Amino acid sequence: MAASALGCTPADLAAVEEIVRKAGTSFARGMRVLPPDRRYAMYAIYAFCRLVDDVADEESPLADRLPRLDQWRDRIAGLYAGRTQDALDRVLHAAINRYALRQADFDAVIDGMQTDAETVVVAPGPAEYDLYCDRVASAVGRLSVRAFGDGSADADRVAHHLGRALQTTNILRDLGEDAERGRLYLPADVLDAHGVPHEPDAALRSPGLRPACRDMADRAEAHFREARAAMRRCDRRAMRPARLMAASYAAILDTLRKADWREPRIRVSVPLWRKLRIAARAAIPL
Template sequence: MGPEVAGPDARGALGCALADLSAVERIVRRSGTSFARGMAVLPADRRFAMFAIYGFCRLVDDVADEEAPFSTKLPRLLAWRERVARLFGDDTLPAEGSGGAVADPAASDSENAALDRVLRAAIRRFALREEDFAAVIDGMRMDAEEVIVAPPFRVFDLYCDRAASAVGRLSVRAFGDRSAAADEVAFHLGRALQITNILRDLGEDAERGRLYLPREVLGSFGVPLDPEGALRSPRLPEACRAMAARARFHFNKADAAMRRCDRAAMRPARLMGASYRAILRTLERDGWRTPEARLSVPGWRKLPIALRALSPWG
């Protein structure tokens, strides 16, 4: 349930106007994901910081995913870099109701301005870092400026860091832990989640002419380095199992780092890790027999996974 909209002077989480909080929550809920429900375990300040981080990621990702030439995407991504820099500067942001943010067409003017104000409040409250926002934008730029097909491992790992681990570095601070161990959780859990996503979305990515699996892994199993050829290869499951083993390695390293973190702060991270481990296990059981199909975890399996991850003893 979103915050109740009251008068213009009414304040809520992060000291932000209730109207701004409602606008940011609309951006999140419009995406149609279960993210908002997953963040319900957090106190209000942390929850709305995560909503603002998600809103930022969603809008930047929308730029990268558009069916448009890179020449039209690049100025918008650069505008996002400038927009983030202003959030970390001393410039006064537009007042509530006045708009004035660098507009992203995926959100209304009022939503753009509200997102900026809530993001700045989250940055100041939780010491979020500009370089992590910049890394997310750079990850989206990698996707926008060229079609990624069987990248070298160093490029693959950089993409995982920018597309997922950088989001994790922002998130763990909003969760309540800014320690080196929390950054280690972000490093490993981000890579584990991204690899799992890639293994789940092989068919969907191939339809867009993309193949994110690293060329070294594909080559070691004799899998063609093009999307269509890879999906038809009888040896693709072997390459996928090798990548699944890499994902499990990162899940295990993230678990070890979590044990050195604030336990309560890591509850959302444990939930995400448990949910994605279940996806990975489902993929491994299926064995990538039909890689063009997108598998999901049955609903009856998700509840005990979530309860176990959210338990203070889990």
């Protein structure tokens, strides 16, 4: 641990890192390419997203969860007014000040989590789908690119397109898991174009599901291309984590393409050897 990262205490940094570690993802390893100040800023952003998502995903009644999401809105507003209450607040506050993170992006993340908390999303309209992707993915990207080291308009374009590419890939990978929860995130216009019913279980059995998923994969790949084009106009070093995420998720999408959604309830995974090759190549400029 870098004791001076963001000017925070070792105890506060350790507390935030522990939230990330307990999440049990590969996120922490991916952020090791960053210098300490930026790495702990990203840990704090991830911890915020994780904790808000935990509220949205709880089995407790909606009436209990919505006030807690409102508390997160108040908590974020407090950070911009200089009020902190715990280690995460203090590290987030330092990151906000150091990297000019925007309150609207934090609020958008909370709004996206609230959508999942209060709505069983089934076949959203095109505008609803795009807004959902913006809130749960691209808003996180807009926070991240600043922590990575680039706050330019082109970096925001990376966040816009990469967020949509990643979220669409997640949706295409998690069809079975989402259906078990009564959810179907594929947009209505794509389902209708292929005669896929809007009921989740029926959709997974429909012969039109596979071509619908191929269409969505095409959309994701278009967003990946736009994100990579925007990355070339950004600070090369700052975009290293974005390149890693793009390459990792493009590999997932490629694996999904090869499986062709023949068994949509089975969640595909990328082989370890391919993950290691992607990590090695992420340092190579595009």
